Amino acid sequence: MAMTVRQRARVSRSVQYGLLALAVVLFILFADWASIGKAFFNWDSAVKQFPQIITLALKNTLIYTALSFVVGLSGGLLLALMKLSSVAVWRWIATLYIEFFRGVPALLVFIAFGFGIPTAFGVRFDIYVTVMLALGMVAAAYIAETLRAGLQAVPKGQLEAARSLGMPHWRAMVSIVIPQAFKIVLPPLTNEVILLTKDSSLVYLLGLAASQYELTKFGRDGITQPNAGLTPLVIAGACYLIITVPLGILARRFESRTAKTKG
Amino acid sequence: MAESTSSAAAKQIQAAGVSIKDLRKSYGSNEVLKGIDLEVAPGEVVCLIGPSGSGKSTLLRCVNLLEQPNVGTIHVGGFESTDPDVDIDKMRRKVGMVFQQFNLFPHLSALQNCTIAQTKVLKRSQADAAAVARKNLARVGLDHLADRFPDQLSGGQQQRVAIARALSMDPELMLFDEPTSALDPETVGDVLAVMRNLAKEGMTMLVVTHEMGFAREVADRVVFMDGGVVVEEGAAEQVVSAPTQPRTKEFLRRVLDPTHIDIAD
Numbered sequence: 001m002a003m004t005v006r007q008r009a010r011v012s013r014s015v016q017y018g019l020l021a022l023a024v025v026l027f028i029l030f031a032d033w034a035s036i037g038k039a040f041f042n043w044d045s046a047v048k049q050f051p052q053i054i055t056l057a058l059k060n061t062l063i064y065t066a067l068s069f070v071v072g073l074s075g076g077l078l079l080a081l082m083k084l085s086s087v088a089v090w091r092w093i094a095t096l097y098i099e100f101f102r103g104v105p106a107l108l109v110f111i112a113f114g115f116g117i118p119t120a121f122g123v124r125f126d127i128y129v130t131v132m133l134a135l136g137m138v139a140a141a142y143i144a145e146t147l148r149a150g151l152q153a154v155p156k157g158q159l160e161a162a163r164s165l166g167m168p169h170w171r172a173m174v175s176i177v178i179p180q181a182f183k184i185v186l187p188p189l190t191n192e193v194i195l196l197t198k199d200s201s202l203v204y205l206l207g208l209a210a211s212q213y214e215l216t217k218f219g220r221d222g223i224t225q226p227n228a229g230l231t232p233l234v235i236a237g238a239c240y241l242i243i244t245v246p247l248g249i250l251a252r253r254f255e256s257r258t259a260k261t262k263g
Numbered sequence: 264m265a266e267s268t269s270s271a272a273a274k275q276i277q278a279a280g281v282s283i284k285d286l287r288k289s290y291g292s293n294e295v296l297k298g299i300d301l302e303v304a305p306g307e308v309v310c311l312i313g314p315s316g317s318g319k320s321t322l323l324r325c326v327n328l329l330e331q332p333n334v335g336t337i338h339v340g341g342f343e344s345t346d347p348d349v350d351i352d353k354m355r356r357k358v359g360m361v362f363q364q365f366n367l368f369p370h371l372s373a374l375q376n377c378t379i380a381q382t383k384v385l386k387r388s389q390a391d392a393a394a395v396a397r398k399n400l401a402r403v404g405l406d407h408l409a410d411r412f413p414d415q416l417s418g419g420q421q422q423r424v425a426i427a428r429a430l431s432m433d434p435e436l437m438l439f440d441e442p443t444s445a446l447d448p449e450t451v452g453d454v455l456a457v458m459r460n461l462a463k464e465g466m467t468m469l470v471v472t473h474e475m476g477f478a479r480e481v482a483d484r485v486v487f488m489d490g491g492v493v494v495e496e497g498a499a500e501q502v503v504s505a506p507t508q509p510r511t512k513e514f515l516r517r518v519l520d521p522t523h524i525d526i527a528d
Contacts, residue, residue: 160329163352163355164355165379165384166355166384166385167384175383180368180370
């Protein structure tokens with residue numbers, strides 16, 4: 001039988017929807033809801049998480065993320081400028097740094113800062129400082145590459161115009177080039193914050209005092225309670241989404257805004 | 264600070280000349296400028312014409328060191344800009360530059376485009392800078408659009424803001440790098456009118472242009488360049504209307520009569 005292209009597309013779409021609907025129905029009918037509920041959605045266990053999961057764990061996750069983002073952003077900006085420097089040594093150092101910290105797992109960096117450096121140098125950092133340095137230094141490597149791309153995306157004529165007005169190079173960068181670069185990199189930068197939020201969970205490695213628990217550690221602690229099931233982790237996961245989903249929406253909005261001003 | 268503004272406003276244009284001697288510039292093995300000598304007297308308007316690739320834009324960009332010459336000397340307003348120890352930023356304050364692509368700062372309003380270098384470089388107060396900026400925006404006929412951003416302005420308006428931006432630094436010399444080449448034809452006239460007024464006020468101007476009408480009418484002298492050398496220079500009327508060199512004649516014939524088809528080519 002001969003179908004037009006449009007008819008064929010419609011049939012194909014209907015089949016896809018049909019298959020999906022079937023899968024959902026089968027799952028609902030045959031899943032063991034009692035077990036699932038016990039494992040993931042235990043009401044009593046869920047209630048016990050509050051209010052501490054918000055007032056303590058979510059708050060600490062936000063603090064760890066914010067601290068490391070500050071380090072990551074300033075370090076990243078410095079590295080990006082080094083990478084674009086006319087002095088070759090700066091470029092080499094920046095490249096070395098970026099390749100190293102992008103190449104090793106953040107987990108290893110945490111271990112190094114949590115245990116290696118205190119042993120080697122006999123200094124003991126406060127937990128917040130450790131997180132800030134470990135996570136911030138990893139973030140700096142990623143953010144540096146993002147910012148470098150942004151700085152290079154600003155047309156060369158902008159720097160020339162600023163220099164022609166008598167601005168020294170650093171002033172032209174600060175007042176003219178960097179503000180434009182930030183506008184360009186806002187969407188990818190927001191994504192960096194999302195990654196950081198999740199990576200802040202690695203802090204559990206360091207052995208936290210109860211007041212320092214963040215979402216993942218709090219959730220892991222929660223599941224050790226009798227009859228808790230995995231519900232505390234589900235709640236912790238939901239809390240991450242409370243942070244990351246709005247950030248994702250924000251990133252998309254920035255993206256469409258830059259697309260609009262370009263057109 | 265208030266008196267510096269009023270004195271800046273009261274002051275007549277202080278014109279600086281340009282003196283270029285044996286200027287050479289190469290990109291790798293490609294020599295773009297092959298020994299240029301050029302004098303621009305204070306208050307004089309000189310137009311640089313010539314085919315694309317003749318080196319005229321490079322010459323202009325060498326004057327404020329956007330390009331670094333390999334050989335030769337350039338004197339601009341009391342500075343020897345080719346001296347390795349020259350304070351480039353100080354020299355550039357006296358030299359206004361207008362680009363083909365405008366290069367307005369897109370994150371700043373028209374007014375802020377005109378104030379930012381005043382406040383950051385000349386250390387004028389925000390109020391003084393804004394007063395100077397408004398005066399210069401009025402000079403280019405755009406004071407009513409001071410709060411617009413570049414993407415809300417037409418090409419011709421953007422270029423006039425760019426001129427006002429350069430003028431706000433009280434330059435003694437203005438460089439124009441094909442200021443109307445990127446414009447829609449109907450906005451070219453406004454930009455040329457602004458430049459004509461500037462010339463009348465006594466500004467020293469070095470203009471790379473393809474607008475032969477403008478060159479003939481406004482320029483004191485016209486310099487024709489081809490292949491990295493000055494082929495012919497003289498009074499505007501003479502070079503544009505009665506060129507003596509064959510290469511100048513050929514170029515002008517093509518520019519003034521672009522529909523002419525040369526079978527021999």
